[in-house]
Amino acid sequence: MTQANPAHPRQGLLIVISGPSGAGKGTILRRLFERRQDCVYSVSATTRSPRPGEVEGKNYHFLSLQTFNDWIAQDRFIEWAHHFGAYYGTPRAFVEEQQKEGKHVVLEIDVKGGAEIMAKVPDCVSIFLTPPSWQVLEERLRGRGTEKQEQIAERLLVARTELKNMEHYSYTVVNDRIEEAVELVNSIIEAEMARSSRVYRDKVIQF
Amino acid sequence: MTQANPAHPRQGLLIVISGPSGAGKGTILRRLFERRQDCVYSVSATTRSPRPGEVEGKNYHFLSLQTFNDWIAQDRFIEWAHHFGAYYGTPRAFVEEQQKEGKHVVLEIDVKGGAEIMAKVPDCVSIFLTPPSWQVLEERLRGRGTEKQEQIAERLLVARTELKNMEHYSYTVVNDRIEEAVELVNSIIEAEMARSSRVYRDKVIQF
Numbered sequence: 001m002t003q004a005n006p007a008h009p010r011q012g013l014l015i016v017i018s019g020p021s022g023a024g025k026g027t028i029l030r031r032l033f034e035r036r037q038d039c040v041y042s043v044s045a046t047t048r049s050p051r052p053g054e055v056e057g058k059n060y061h062f063l064s065l066q067t068f069n070d071w072i073a074q075d076r077f078i079e080w081a082h083h084f085g086a087y088y089g090t091p092r093a094f095v096e097e098q099q100k101e102g103k104h105v106v107l108e109i110d111v112k113g114g115a116e117i118m119a120k121v122p123d124c125v126s127i128f129l130t131p132p133s134w135q136v137l138e139e140r141l142r143g144r145g146t147e148k149q150e151q152i153a154e155r156l157l158v159a160r161t162e163l164k165n166m167e168h169y170s171y172t173v174v175n176d177r178i179e180e181a182v183e184l185v186n187s188i189i190e191a192e193m194a195r196s197s198r199v200y201r202d203k204v205i206q207f
Numbered sequence: 208m209t210q211a212n213p214a215h216p217r218q219g220l221l222i223v224i225s226g227p228s229g230a231g232k233g234t235i236l237r238r239l240f241e242r243r244q245d246c247v248y249s250v251s252a253t254t255r256s257p258r259p260g261e262v263e264g265k266n267y268h269f270l271s272l273q274t275f276n277d278w279i280a281q282d283r284f285i286e287w288a289h290h291f292g293a294y295y296g297t298p299r300a301f302v303e304e305q306q307k308e309g310k311h312v313v314l315e316i317d318v319k320g321g322a323e324i325m326a327k328v329p330d331c332v333s334i335f336l337t338p339p340s341w342q343v344l345e346e347r348l349r350g351r352g353t354e355k356q357e358q359i360a361e362r363l364l365v366a367r368t369e370l371k372n373m374e375h376y377s378y379t380v381v382n383d384r385i386e387e388a389v390e391l392v393n394s395i396i397e398a399e400m401a402r403s404s405r406v407y408r409d410k411v412i413q414f
Contacts, residue, residue, distance in 0.1 A: 128403065133412075134414050160414075163414045166403060167404075170402065170403060171398065171403060172401060172402075172403040172406040172407075172411075172412070173401055174406075174411065184397055184401055187393075187394035187395075187398050187401075188394075188398045190390075190394040190395075191378070191391075191394050191395045191397075191399070192398070194378045194380055194394075195377065195378060195379075196335065196373060196374050196375075196376050196377060196379040197374075199379040199381075200374060200379075204379075204381065205339065205340075205379070205381055207341050207367075
């Protein structure tokens with residue numbers, strides 16, 4: 001449990017999580033949110049159309065190109081980028097409000113976005129999630145059985161690029177066994193909240 | 208559990224623990240060693256005489272002044288100092304051998320010694336242990352009932368000085384409830400072993 005003094009609400013962390021497809025980000029984050037009610041997921045904004053089943057405000061905030069442009073002009077994104085013909089961005093207000101309320105905000109983001117966040121928010125906690133080996137990654141991607149050979153090859157290529165950026169993250173969590181990986185992410189959150197700089201900032205203790 | 212690949216033994220941490228009398232260092236370290244077999248206590252060397260009940264190699268390594276001087280000349284201490292008419296030092300060989308074998312070596316040391324270790328071993332993990340308030344510290348010190356008024360006043364004065372140095376430590380652990388404080392020290396160890404720099408150095412994962 002985070003040591004907190006109810007008289008002084010503590011500020012939550014901004015947690016950046018990256019890692020290639022097959023690292024198990026989805027499963028680990030699901031378990032983390034089940035376990036810790038003080039973690040919230042940052043929903044990205046995008047200009048692309050919703051895919052079947054995607055829900056506004058849950059999967060994405062779906063914005064018009066005009067609105068997205070306005071938000072950029074108003075500095076309402078912590079980071080934004082253009083991929084595959086659409087814009088994607090992390091809305092600033094949600095992140096900052098939740099942190100103020102003591103929630104740890106989790107950004108699931110690619111290594112390019114991760115680098116941008118790390119540069120703009122040096123205080124963020126960056127975690128790279130990786131499968132235990134290339135072989136396991138390949139097995140996990142092929143094992144899904146929902147994708148064509150070509151899509152798998154493409155995903156493997158992207159994974160290679162992602163893995164090259166591992167060392168820029170503060171932490172590397174190897175997802176060999178899910179329970180251990182979740183436990184480790186939990187430990188990282190606890191440890192980061194015990195950093196003297198944060199303990200001071202939040203006036204957890206004063207003499 | 209620390210994620211380790213048995214083919215590549217990992218290097219243990221050097222953990223510096225400081226904090227005033229009354230912070231509960233002794234109890235917390237005892238619990239930590241019970242819980243984690245991979246933690247070992249660094250026994251200091253001293254030129255002072257053993258007090259009744261003190262055991263050579265357990266409480267201290269009792270050295271002659273001549274031997275202590277030789278060890279200084281031979282760079283066999285990570286740090287050493289002179290207090291109250293005697294010399295005290297941290298023998299280097301034990302620390303480095305244990306770390307190589309994957310043990311986390313715990314140094315219980317005052318803030319002056321802590322500052323010296325941090326300067327010489329930037330990779331060390333520094334933890335300041337503190338009681339939840341000055342009032343609790345005072346109660347704990349008076350509650351021992353084994354010391355005279357004057358000794359208590361002296362300890363309180365030393366405690367004030369120690370507490371001023373809290374912010375130089377990477378982590379501040381508030382010892383309100385012992386179990387939570389031990390759990391937090393455990394989380395700090397797990398998180399530090401997941402630092403990308405250490406994961407790389409130990410070749411835990413390679414692509």
